Amino acid sequence: MTNQVTNTPVFRDLQADDPDPETTEISSLCFNCGQDGVTKLLLTKIPFYKEIILMSFECDHCGFKNNEVQSGDKIQEKGALIHCSISSLKDLNRQVIKSDYATVKIPEIDFEIPPQSKRGEITTVEGILNRCIAGLEQDQPVRKALDPDSAEKIDAFIQVLIETKTLKKPFTIVIDDPSGNSYVENVNAPLVDPALTTTYYERNKEQDHLVGIYEEELNEIKEELKEIKEEDEGEEDDKNIALADEVLHFGTNCPSCNAPCETNMKVTNIPYFKEVIIMATNCESCGLRTNEVKSGAGIADKxxxxxxxxxxxxxxxxxxxxxxxxxxxxxxxxxxxxxxxxxxxxxxxxxxxxxxxxxxxxxxxxxxxxxxxxxxxxxxxxxxxxxxxxxxxxxxxxxxxxxxxxxxxxxxxxxxxxxxxxxxxxxxxxxxxxxxxxxxxxxxxxxxxxxx
Structure with missing residues (x-):
């Protein structure tokens, strides 16, 4: 294994002249011949997009090779629902980041692209339509020979997509992403874009499962916290007094470069307001300094x-x-x-x-x-x-x-x-x-x- 634990970013920028890309090599079973091959892992970042994991397998015994890419994105606390009205060529050129978990809909033509039908991508609104048209046209010659009726209906729908792309009528593109990692460009930035709205929502159970979060694990954590609370109920006031005068330290990863770093946390009271929790992170690898504040009193009545x-x-x-x-x-x-x-x-x-x-x-x-x-x-x-x-x-x-x-x-x-x-x-x-x-x-x- 060539990758060592160091105080360097876990996901590094992708550079052609990087002298030390820090790949990790793992002995793996070859499913083609049953012998041992080698899998190489590289954790890197696509500029302006996201963190990815590149995997390359090669077997010296039979020559079998395989490459795969997986997302290294963090799942956001809330899902994102994006509505964008498309009525001009400028709108068609809006940049779009679509994650693996995003569903894309065009309600006016009753069209939907389900999640994970393709990998996450950076494209434009027009690019999404072009990919859909190309995907439907790909198997049409075979389909016309085997099922002419279905092929005729698909040809008709392809024509609908082409008319949509040429803006014969305005339409709305809706991106529903439970992971919260999708984005549509604001063409009026930094001003408010009246054609674009983004709302954030709490995921339901099915959406949690889609992004890999399972309620059973959360319930176990809640039960453990409940037991701890019952055991320490008599000492809670004393602990709160001690916590207010103490700065807590815990290990975490840098939100920018993902290198190991330390976060400091302190409970403090703002005069004429309420109790808050302040968390500050300082990364020695990339120099990032962040501070984050959360309420210590929950959601207010108003x-x-x-x-x-x-x-x-x-x-x-x-x-x-x-x-x-x-x-x-x-x-x-x-x-x-x-x-x-x-x-x-x-x-x-x-x-x-x-x-x-x-x-x-x-x-x-x-x-x-x-x-x-x-x-x-x-x-x-x-x-x-x-x-x-x-x-x-x-x-x-x-x-x-x-x-x-x-x-x-x-x-x-x-x-x-x-x-x-x-x-x-x-x-x-x-x-x-x-x-x-x-x-x-x-x-x-x-x-x-x-x-x-």
Whole structure:
């Protein structure tokens, strides 16, 4: 075995001149001749796409060879449902990332591509239609000889797909991905795209099984946690006091390069707000530094919408807690980012705006890479200039709106405990859709330990 345990990224960038690709060799049984062959594994990354595992088998005895590629993607906490209206050639050229688990539908023509019918891919909306047309045409000569009626119906449907591709009528493409790893390009980035909506949902039991998560294992963990809670119930208060003064350390993998690193976790109390859990990761391999914040008090009874008008550069130094369920918008820039875009963060308003800019530009090649059109680049430059003016304090009067249905976001009131004249906080009742996204509609609140 040539791969050694080192403090280097597990999934490395794919480079032709890499002097040490760190392959792993494993002795494997050859299914062709029954002798021992060699399987080589290479963990790498396709630029701007995802992590993959390349496997190559070769048998020296019979000469049999086989190659295979498997996804190394992480399964997201929630599934993603993407709706995109296609009405122009620009829409047909939208870039699409489709994972192995994604189902693609076009409701107007009652068309569906089931999950795992092909490997995950990077393509465009037009590319999806072209692949479907080519796949249906592939076996038509044989089909016409064996089953002329079916072949005629398929020819008719191929014509429907061709008409759809030529935009005789607008249509909608729907991507339902339980793994949460699919994506459709926002052609108006960084502005809101009215033709594109993405919602995140809690997976059901069948979707968990599809992505390899099984409820039985979760139930076992819940039972273990329940037993621990019952044993330690009398000492819970003392433990909470000790935990509040202690920084916990645990090993994990870097979210950027997947190298082993350490995450620090601490429970803290934000004045005039609530208890939160702060987690910070520092990777020595790639230099990535991240911090993530989660509520220590669960989901609040009501959602919260916080609006701050920036009237002084000192406003940018306000502490802000943005939970992973919170969306953020700047109406003066016609800009909005959905929940989960930046994850949970505890920083200053300046730091939050800077992280948002990095997410949009430096970490998003689909809006600033080599394949982006000059129009998008110019639009991004104009937006970045306006955002830089806000971050530097040159332009005042812009509003920052934090909308969190879970009620776990916070913006510092510098006049506390008095009211802040430049900040408005509104608590509201969640809608059915809000509760659906938070997984509350199907939650059993009474007799939860009993079987249904």
């Amino acid at each position: 959602g919260v919408r916080i609006t701050l008008r920036i009237t002084d550069p000192i406003d940018l130094s306000r502490d802000v807690l943005k939970s992973e369920t919170c969306s953020m918008s700047i109406p003066e820039l016609d800009f909005e980012v959905g929940a989960g875009t930046l994850g949970g963060k505890f920083t200053t308003l300046e730091g939050l705006l800077g992280a948002m800019k990095d997410q949009l530009t430096g970490h998003n090649p689909l809006v600033c890479g080599d394949s982006v059109t000059d129009t998008v680049k110019e639009r991004m430059k104009v937006f970045n200039d306006k955002l830089d003016d806000i971050i530097s304090g040159k332009v005042m009067g812009n509003r920052i709106i934090l909308d969190d249905p879970a009620g776990n976001s916070y913006l510092q009131n510098v006049y506390a405990p008095e009211s802040d004249p430049e900040m408005e906080i509104v608590y509201y009742e969640r809608t059915f859709d809000h509760n659906e996204e938070l997984g509350l509609n199907d939650m059993k609140l009474e007799n939860y330990s009993e079987d249904n």
